[in-house]
Ligand code: SF4
Ligand code: SF4
């Protein structure tokens with residue numbers, strides 16, 4: 013019996029997530045565009061996610077890391093708002109190599125805040141020499157999702173919307189997905205051992221509603237919708253920011269030719285991805301599996317041939 017290993021490769025590397033999920037007539041692929049330039053760090057998204065999905069609290073600890081008490085994505089943190097403090101002037105603009113401040117990005121000024129009238133500034137619009145970057149992180153719902161590739165029980169599956177969902181009642185807690193995810197998103201919960209992550213509110217999508225986090229975001233930093241439309245909108249926003257003197261604005265995860273085939277949840281960042289704790293060049297960790305399987309099959313074939321030759325030689 014001949015095995016077609018190329019079929020395995022195309023299964024693992026499909027460019028069309030809904031088709032890969034086995035849906036003959038899928039809905040348009042949906043996703044998130046998170047524009048971090050207008051995030052105010054209110055954490056309404058984190059709270060809405062917890063409320064809607066009945067997620068247990070994740071420690072309630074004071075980390076001492078700015079206002080970031082949830083630290084990172086995890087089994088009980090499906091949205092995480094990162095607070096990054098940088099010793100970099102606000103409002104200095106491109107000429108000084110700095111970032112435009114919140115007012116320049118269309119954000120409201122806060123009394124005493126970085127965007128406030130510059131009572132004691134140095135002429136750059138900055139009074140602190142600091143800036144805050146805030147970014148609401150989430151599962152990327154990758155086009156090539158390694159978590160889904162390695163799941164042995166089918167607990168992880170591709171939905172008709174092109175998103176990636178884990179079913180807690182099918183998960184056996186093996187943890188393969190945890191080590192496979194190139195972003196460190198999915199995690200097993202310590203008390204029950206099963207893997208958990210953002211479902212892009214699969215239940216709400218099925219009812220024609222937008223995800224809870226996007227619904228709760230007061231600044232539209234989290235935008236939900238048709239993925240192709242979001243990519244066009246995001247590119248226009250980057251160009252708008254460049255024209256406004258924010259040359260460091262860039263998209264992350266929006267390129268269908270990147271190492272994961274593009275993310276279903278992508279971001280507009282104001283600095284390098286590493287600053288936000290994101291891998292600069294993520295690659296689907298199952299990328300080399302077809303080659304590895306082919307090499308293993310060839311090695312097994314060569315071994316069997318050698319054994320057969322030895323056996324037949326002895327009989328003569
Ligand atoms: S980010 Fe990780 S958990 Fe989310 S779909 Fe991609 S591989 Fe899976
Ligand atoms: S889409 Fe739903 S599950 Fe995912 S982070 Fe937002 S609220 Fe949570």
Ligand code: SF4
Pocket residue numbers: 050051052053054055056057058093146148228229230231232233234
């Ligand atoms: S993404 Fe929206 S809801 Fe979440 S912290 Fe930022 S502004 Fe608030």
